Amino acid sequence: MVRRKGYIFVLSTTLILCFIVMIFTAVSQSSVMTNTTESKKNSVIVIDCGHGGEDPGAVGVNNVYESDVNLSFGLKFNDILKLNGYDTVLTRNDKNDIADKSLDTIAKRKKSDMYKRLDIYNSSLKNVAISIHQNIFPAKSCSGTQVFYSKQNPLSKVLADNITTSVVSNLQNDNERISKESNGIFLLDNAKVPAIIVECGFLSNENETYLLCDKEYQKKFSYCLFQGLMNSNL
Numbered sequence: 001m002v003r004r005k006g007y008i009f010v011l012s013t014t015l016i017l018c019f020i021v022m023i024f025t026a027v028s029q030s031s032v033m034t035n036t037t038e039s040k041k042n043s044v045i046v047i048d049c050g051h052g053g054e055d056p057g058a059v060g061v062n063n064v065y066e067s068d069v070n071l072s073f074g075l076k077f078n079d080i081l082k083l084n085g086y087d088t089v090l091t092r093n094d095k096n097d098i099a100d101k102s103l104d105t106i107a108k109r110k111k112s113d114m115y116k117r118l119d120i121y122n123s124s125l126k127n128v129a130i131s132i133h134q135n136i137f138p139a140k141s142c143s144g145t146q147v148f149y150s151k152q153n154p155l156s157k158v159l160a161d162n163i164t165t166s167v168v169s170n171l172q173n174d175n176e177r178i179s180k181e182s183n184g185i186f187l188l189d190n191a192k193v194p195a196i197i198v199e200c201g202f203l204s205n206e207n208e209t210y211l212l213c214d215k216e217y218q219k220k221f222s223y224c225l226f227q228g229l230m231n232s233n234l
């Protein structure tokens, strides 16, 4: 029995060691695969969660702040992109804006916030900027995603169209909106790289606000953004 126990001990130890080696090899391989995937991505995705800090953006049904909803969507989209090997840059990753706090008026601080975001968009020609916002409208029945694109770079329209297609086919079959060219949207009009604004939905619509605040819906929507990006070969 002692011998047999010794044999079992050696066998068990060997199996445990083999298992550890297998796990280690698998982890090494997966990190190599991740690196390989990363190196294949040419674009850096700038995720711009609109508003923040002293600017809540639209205030919707049940006092929902657009700035908070934008951040939730942006962080989920960032998770999906990172998992798929993309490099990302977030213009903000918490409730704060990026305004120059030393300026003495809200208007000046807001302007500095917008210029800093634009600087991030244009900081590299590898960037693709996706700005996330929510809509609001007096007619409470209005709902559905609307995407705006920059006319400065033709890939902006490609991306906007593909994201619209993905959202409509996966989540909003009755949405008939088509993507629109920006006219007077500061960030899109001045972006040198492919840039779009996604107005995910209407915070003035009660049913849609419920969806826009739902974590699972935010994830599904983020996958649509990702699918649109993939289909644009960016």
Ligand SMILES: [Zn+2]
Binding pocket: 050, 051, 057, 058, 066, 133, 134
């Ligand atoms: Zn907004």
